[in-house]
Amino acid sequence: MNSSEVLEIFKEITRIPRESGHEELMTAFLQDFAKRRNLECRVDPIGNVCIVKEASPGKEDVPTLVLQGHQDMVCEKRNGVTHDFQTDPINYVIEDGWMIAKDTTLGADDGIGVAAMLAILESDLPTGKIECVFTISEETGMDGAFGMEKGFFTGRTLINLDSEDEGQMFIGCAGGLETYATFDYTREVLKAGNTILRLAITDGVGGHSGDDINKGRANTIQLMARFLCGELNRGLQLILIRGGNKHNAIARECEAIVAVPDSEATTLRFNSFSDDVKAEYCRTEPVIKMTAAQYGCTEQPVDSEVAARLVRALFACPHGVEAMSQDIDGLVETSTNLAAVRMRDLGKIEVLTSQRSAIASARKMIAAKVEACFVLAGATVEHTSEYPGWKPNVDSRILAQCVESYKKLFGFAPEIKAIHAGLECGLFGEKFGDLDMISFGPTLRGVHAPGEKLDLASLDKFVDHLVDVVTNFN
Ligand SMILES: [Zn+2]
Structure with missing residues (x-):
């Protein structure tokens, strides 16, 4: 043969x-x-x-x-x-x-x-x-x-x-499992004197949430959350946030539609944030794109209190390598991926994350850590689809x-x-x-x-x- x-x-x-x-x-x-x-x-x-x-x-x-x-x-x-x-x-x-x-x-x-x-x-x-x-x-x-x-x-x-x-x-x-966090929200009134912008982060390298989790690539959802966090006390209102796709992929794209006071130089700050990101990820994200543009939208903003909890939780949520193997050099043992955020009808915002580890107890630990972060932020959390390592x-x-x-x-x-x-x-x-x-x-x-x-x-x-x-x- x-x-x-x-x-x-x-x-x-x-x-x-x-x-x-x-x-x-x-x-x-x-x-x-x-x-x-x-x-x-x-x-x-x-x-x-x-x-x-x-x-x-x-x-x-x-x-x-x-x-x-x-x-x-x-x-x-x-x-x-x-x-x-x-x-x-x-x-x-x-x-x-x-x-x-x-x-x-x-x-x-x-x-x-x-x-x-x-x-x-x-x-x-x-x-x-x-x-x-x-x-x-x-x-x-x-x-x-x-x-x-x-x-x-x-x-x-x-x-x-x-x-x-x-x-x-x-x-x-x-082995792995998925952890979902759900936020309930209502809409509030758009403040007078606010301009609507669409912020977009695209062309991230992304990759597999297991094989590529230790490669230092950007998570576009987390980048967006980081920017929005800084804007929360400048009168920003969140109308929509959407990023990532599958549980096993690193988020390559994220968009946010926001209303900001006319007096605020949000676009300028987003552009300067873009320069920071490109410098921080100069090797791993060669073509990442970040754009801010005026946007026509009649949707009302998410109530500010929920928007703030959501954005802070997305920013604080662990993402990446949690622990390396003590048996095999260079092997990631435990990790978590902030995979997707989507707004559903009926006042729900859903965050999808997935965790991996060869060790069952470590898998439970990292899932519990992600859960703790979202529970602190007032979300309800569920774990599903567990498979063994x-x-x-x-x-x-x-x-x-x-x-x-x-x-x-x-x-x-x-x-x-x-x-x-x-x-x-x-x-x-x-x-x-x-x-x-x-x-x-x-x-x-x-x-x-x-x-x-x-x-x-x-x-x-x-x-x-x-x-x-x-x-x-x-
Ligand atoms: Zn195969």
Whole structure:
């Protein structure tokens, strides 16, 4: 078994529509794959698939090894591109050693992991019993891993093939939850002699609230709140504030519509604040834009008392890294993201934040800290969508075997890392008890966005390593 066989299978997978929540054709493809090769195949009611390769002769005593990846892919395309992810195959090119989908996502996350598993299933590699587990809807909330029943797979050692940096072995991930704060408000009368302005902060770099939380990028909501705080006792009235979007993204944009006394030089101060921000973030926010312009609006302002509490809470709310790992150098262990603020009808303003940590108690602590801030400001607070982390075990057996194999093949040790984001391993660990787990994969770049690409040289190494690990596993 070699990387070109894996690549051929992956090319076949690129022709199968498999957007999260619509994996039916992919599930059918996997069932058919197993059937044609006479392999045992189980499908659970939600669409998770487990295909079994029985032990080769003489390998019956080797413990069962679980390989795991996800069936679905993120479906994103460039503006103006006509591509129907429900029906069309992915267009890709091979260029300078990369396989690239230029206008859409490629789906190598996690199609390449799935392809590697299928190549192993159809190979005649001498291995112990292998269970290949293909989950659904990983990308939209890990529904497959959440809904899987105990006993769907039986092995106690699991290799997750959903990582994106060849040469790195992942042994831990963060869990997370979301914390919502809600403010009730009424409208008040616009003061005489006030001018309406629209303040906008746009073109922040943003990024992933886990992977990118330690990169020193601006949070545009917090910048806006910082400015508005300074204006509160200058007669500012808040008409609207809106910023951020998804719980797992750093807010790239924020706008506020405000009424300010004609006598106040608010625009001048906003411009000078913009200069300060550009100087403070001279490396991490090269193109951030801040503009103030007169605005036509008939909406009445939020009552001043609530506006002041809201703005101060948004400014004071923790955002960023809370603690670094004491086990693994350079790994963020606990963090929080001030993700979005939106005004709803019926007099509600909603603030969305999300917290991450590999350690359950630290996750609860940071969520409680965010809660404390908003409760002080008179908001009601709710926590939702909690999922478990995977705490690194540096004494893991499968880790030792993977490192040993890597050194033997390539002459140097792989990096051992954990990620500050979610992996399905966290859920498996929590649900199925003591599992020995690791995650690795070939190098991918630009995942979840058009232009996603797969490094083909890294695929060679990944496949050689995986083959060596599964054949020598004991
Ligand atoms: Zn993935």
